[in-house]
Amino acid sequence: MxxxxxxxxxxxxxxxxxxxxxxxxxxxxxxxxxxxxxxxxxxxxxxxxxxxxxxxxxxxxxxxxxxxxxxxxxxxxxxxxxxxxxxxxEDIDENRAQAAKKRAEQMISTAKQTHNVDELKRSEIALRRAINRINISKH
Missing domain, CATH: 2.60.15.10 (F0F1 ATP synthase delta/epsilon subunit, N-terminal)
Structure with a gap:
């Protein structure tokens, strides 16, 4: 080149x-x-x-x-x-990313039940990060 x-x-x-x-x-x-x-x-x-x-x-x-x-x-x-x-x-640990996804989903559920808007936003970002890592690890 x-x-x-x-x-x-x-x-x-x-x-x-x-x-x-x-x-x-x-x-x-x-x-x-x-x-x-x-x-x-x-x-x-x-x-x-x-x-x-x-x-x-x-x-x-x-x-x-x-x-x-x-x-x-x-x-x-x-x-x-x-x-x-x-x-x-190659550095992404898919099991760790799956665990982070599960934690984020639980935090989203809790935040919705308690109407905690700030926690909901933080949890949604954590979920997007985990899903991104999972998707990339599978390619």
Whole structure:
């Protein structure tokens, strides 16, 4: 690949670096929909939803990283994702994610019964995170 046809992709969290690689394309989910970034894309900054960041390394390889919100900054063929939490597909413990899903569902039920709006919102976010991790672990 020519140097100007390669992206450098880096995903970091408050705990440190989670992913670093060169790629042909990165696809992220923003509040307004999916966004694909190819080499030489215009500079962009966008917030991210709880979803997968898909990194197309080449025609035969795609990496998926579960992110729990954050933002992406792209400039000069460097894509940096700063996420609240992130986990590479091979690092996801599906049993732990299933347990987190079950806990979140129980917390949602309790929050609805007690009419606790704040707890309901936190529980719904926890559920989305768990489902995201489960979905990515299965790919």
């Amino acid at each position: 020519a140097e100007d046809s390669v992206l450098t992709v880096s995903i970091v969290t408050p705990d440190g670096s989670v992913y670093d690689n060169n790629a042909e394309m990165i696809i992220v989910k923003t509040p307004s929909g999916e966004m694909g970034i190819l080499p030489n894309h215009i500079p962009v900054i966008a917030s991210l939803d709880i979803d997968a960041v898909r990194v197309k390394v080449n025609d035969n390889e795609e990496d998926e990283i579960a992110v729990s919100g954050g933002f992406i900054e792209f400039s000069k063929n460097v894509a940096t994702v700063v996420a609240n939490a992130a986990e590479c597909q």
